[in-house]
Structure formats: structure tokens, C-alpha cells
Amino acid sequence: MDSSPNDCNAIASFYGVTGRNLQSQYKDFLSDFKAWDQKSHAKKWLLFAKNIGKYLSIDETSLSNGELYTILTSKSGKGRKGTIVAMIAGTKAETVISVIEKIPLKQRSLVKEITLDMAGNMGLIARKCFPNAIRVTDRFHVQKLAIEALQEIRIKYRWEAIDQENDAMEKSKKSKENFQSKTLSNGDTLKQLLARSRYFLYKNKSKWTESQIERAALLFELYPDIQKAYNLTQELRGIFENTTDKIIGFAKLAKWHEKVNQSGFKSFNTISRTITNHYQTILNYFDNRSTNASAESFNAKIKAFRAQFRGVRNIEFFLYRLTNIYA
CATH class of the missing domain: 3.30.420.10 (Ribonuclease H-like superfamily/Ribonuclease H)
Incomplete structure (x- = not known):
């Protein structure tokens, strides 16, 4: 128990006592806890x-x-x-x-x-x-900011889809018609598409399943902004994963900043400013990839x-x- 993360309950079961009792005995008598400096x-x-x-x-x-x-x-x-x-x-x-x-x-x-x-x-x-x-x-903290910005855009569209569905349901009730959500070619409703897209947006395209590839094609066709934001996120990840030279890393990040400025995404501009404010310590990653x-x-x-x-x-x-x- 002194040198490994053993569970007291598991050990106690071998001796027919409760884990709480064993832990109490260990703390008070078997260990040097009371004399701990x-x-x-x-x-x-x-x-x-x-x-x-x-x-x-x-x-x-x-x-x-x-x-x-x-x-x-x-x-x-x-x-x-x-x-x-x-x-x-x-x-x-x-x-x-x-x-x-x-x-x-x-x-x-x-x-x-x-x-x-x-x-x-x-x-x-x-x-x-x-x-x-x-x-x-x-660098994973930097990438996490980009992923959060991407998900923020997806969530914004999801709330819009929920509002649209609520409006359609209320309209149907007033006209005493049966409401039925429109489904896309993969069986998702618009609201479901935006909710279920959360998972594959974290991953590189190479790791998508067949159903995720189909869902992504629908999502990007209906919401080009999400595709643009996804590409920015993956490009940032690629800079860290595929660059070994500090100067080249600096140049690639500068190009990425320019694309962010052109995108018009407020959340990505915030990330761009954050990276700028931490440029030196971020670039230090490329020395040892620590x-x-x-x-x-x-x-x-x-x-x-x-x-x-x-x-x-x-x-x-x-x-x-x-x-x-x-x-």
C-alpha cells in the first residue's frame, strides 16, 4: 500500500474486513502518516x-x-x-x-x-x-481554443434550427395540421444533423467513419461556415503536427492568421490575437516539440x-x- 495505488476495499476483501476499517488501521498504526514531515x-x-x-x-x-x-x-x-x-x-x-x-x-x-x-x-x-x-x-491548449471556436459556430446554427422547428410546430398547431420534421438523405433532421456533427468535428477527416463522411458532406453543404471553420482548425493542427522548424512554423502561423482575418469569424480572431500575445512561447514548441x-x-x-x-x-x-x- 505504501508504493502502489491499491484499492483498500480490494485488499480488505482478502482478510474479511471492511475497506474503511483497513484504511483506518493503516492510517493510524501501520503507516508512518502521523510522523510524516x-x-x-x-x-x-x-x-x-x-x-x-x-x-x-x-x-x-x-x-x-x-x-x-x-x-x-x-x-x-x-x-x-x-x-x-x-x-x-x-x-x-x-x-x-x-x-x-x-x-x-x-x-x-x-x-x-x-x-x-x-x-x-x-x-x-x-x-x-x-x-x-x-x-x-x-500546443494542445492552442488547438483546444480553435476546436471550441468551431463548436461555437455549430452550436449557434443548432439553436437557430431548434427555433425554426419550434416556429414550424407552432404554425402547424394554429393551422391544425400534423407537424413532421423534414429528414435529410441520411435520416437526420436538421436539428439532429447539427447535434450529431459534434463528434466528428473533433477528428481529422482520415478518422471519419462512413456515416460521419456522409453526415459531414450534408453539414458542409448546408453550412459552408462550419466547413470553413473546420478547415481552419485542421490547418492549425497540421502546423503543429507537421512542422519541425521554428522559422517555418512562424511563417505558417502568419499565413494562418491571414486566413482567419479573411474568414470574418469573431471567435477565431480572438484565438489569433491570443496566439499573437503568446507568440514566443508557442514558437518554442518547435525546438523540442515539448x-x-x-x-x-x-x-x-x-x-x-x-x-x-x-x-x-x-x-x-x-x-x-x-x-x-x-x-
């Missing part, structure tokens, strides 16, 4: 300076009840022992900086690169705490681990178990 401040912050490496990631995650923690992880840990460098309650830059600065500057100065999202507090933390590190904006994927994956592990502790109110004990495995 970080117990007094665990709710506020945890620090494992020995785990700091040359390549780090910083992100935020929710442990319970929507409470956010800022987590600094070492990529050399590969999601196993030695991964957690720091966990700090909240996302306030000043608080996080004050904890990380407990690590000697000499150690922090050895960090070469840190990946992060586009949040201003994360940028400030990285800049203040790791003065020699190159900051790399996670992303925050390791941090996102680790966040998923934390949430899965937390699920095993459902009903356990002692957050310090949860953090103790977590750090025994990953710190």
Missing part, C-alpha cells in the same frame, strides 16, 4: 525539491469539491516515483511562487524548459521561479487515485498516500 502544511503545500529535473511541467487540477491545486511535475519521473516536485493549494501566483522559492535558486536555475498553458499566473510563476528555463506553451501532455496524463492519474478515496474526508491522508507513490 509534511503533515503540518500538507493541505496548503507539499514540496519535494529532490525531484526537480531539467524539464518540468506546471498545471492545475481539482482534487475534491472543485478545489484547485497547482502541480509542478518533473518529466523525468514519467508519471511514476519522483514525478511530483510541488503541490500548492490554489492558483494564486504569489502563493505558488513563495512555496517553489523554498527550493534553492541554484537548483531552480538548472531547469532548462518548462511547459505550461496560456494562463497569466502560470507564465508569471515559471518566469519568476525558473529564470533560465525556456517557457513552452502547450507539450504539457505528461502533466495532463498525471492529472488523470490523480483523479483516478482520488476516486479510490471517495468518502475519505482526511485530505492530508490522501496527499500522504499520493506522494508516497509519486513523489
Whole structure:
């Protein structure tokens, strides 16, 4: 139990006791939880300076009840022992900086690169705490903004389709006629087409099924704006996936910005401005193609681990178990 994320209920079943009882016995007698050197401040912050490496990631995650923690992880840990460098309650830059600065500057100065999202507090933390590190904006956060802009356009048309159907139904009631929604060649109504299109718009065309190909053809014929927005989203993804040179990446992003300006989509113009404001750290991606994927994956592990502790109110004990495995 000290070194792996085992479920207490599963272990307890072998010994004919309840998981709650086993967990209580482990916490109070079998483990060294009561003598844990970080117990007094665990709710506020945890620090494992020995785990700091040359390549780090910083992100935020929710442990319970929507409470956010800022987590600094070492990529050399590969999601196993030695991964957690720091966990700090909240996302306030000043608080996080004050904890990380407990690590000697000499150690922090050895960090070469840190990946992060586009949040201003994360940028400030990285800049203040790791003065020699190159900051790399996670390209998946950039792509996510484009996908959200695309879905916003789809949703706008879906609400219009719902309004049109409601108007037609009310008109039929007044004229005492039976209402029947018009169906398209694939069997979808207009409202269904726009709802069911959500899933394939996340994917590249090469990964569409036959029914999705048919649905996409109908969608793009009826709503050219959605096709234009989809193409912009896929082109942005292609720039990150297929470009290995920073200068070429810069040129391709500039061309993409021009297409966005010509499209007239307000949401995509917002993304374009956001990219412009983070140009340097976004372009740093093309040096080593570093992303925050390791941090996102680790966040998923934390949430899965937390699920095993459902009903356990002692957050310090949860953090103790977590750090025994990953710190």
C-alpha cells in the first residue's frame, strides 16, 4: 500500500474486513502518516525539491469539491516515483511562487524548459521561479481554443434550427395540421444533423467513419461556415503536427492568421490575437516539440487515485498516500 495505488476495499476483501476499517488501521498504526514531515502544511503545500529535473511541467487540477491545486511535475519521473516536485493549494501566483522559492535558486536555475498553458499566473510563476528555463506553451491548449471556436459556430446554427422547428410546430398547431420534421438523405433532421456533427468535428477527416463522411458532406453543404471553420482548425493542427522548424512554423502561423482575418469569424480572431500575445512561447514548441501532455496524463492519474478515496474526508491522508507513490 505504501508504493502502489491499491484499492483498500480490494485488499480488505482478502482478510474479511471492511475497506474503511483497513484504511483506518493503516492510517493510524501501520503507516508512518502521523510522523510524516509534511503533515503540518500538507493541505496548503507539499514540496519535494529532490525531484526537480531539467524539464518540468506546471498545471492545475481539482482534487475534491472543485478545489484547485497547482502541480509542478518533473518529466523525468514519467508519471511514476519522483514525478511530483510541488503541490500548492490554489492558483494564486504569489502563493505558488513563495512555496517553489523554498527550493534553492541554484537548483531552480538548472531547469532548462518548462511547459505550461496560456494562463497569466502560470507564465508569471515559471518566469519568476525558473529564470533560465525556456517557457513552452502547450500546443494542445492552442488547438483546444480553435476546436471550441468551431463548436461555437455549430452550436449557434443548432439553436437557430431548434427555433425554426419550434416556429414550424407552432404554425402547424394554429393551422391544425400534423407537424413532421423534414429528414435529410441520411435520416437526420436538421436539428439532429447539427447535434450529431459534434463528434466528428473533433477528428481529422482520415478518422471519419462512413456515416460521419456522409453526415459531414450534408453539414458542409448546408453550412459552408462550419466547413470553413473546420478547415481552419485542421490547418492549425497540421502546423503543429507537421512542422519541425521554428522559422517555418512562424511563417505558417502568419499565413494562418491571414486566413482567419479573411474568414470574418469573431471567435477565431480572438484565438489569433491570443496566439499573437503568446507568440514566443508557442514558437518554442518547435525546438523540442515539448507539450504539457505528461502533466495532463498525471492529472488523470490523480483523479483516478482520488476516486479510490471517495468518502475519505482526511485530505492530508490522501496527499500522504499520493506522494508516497509519486513523489
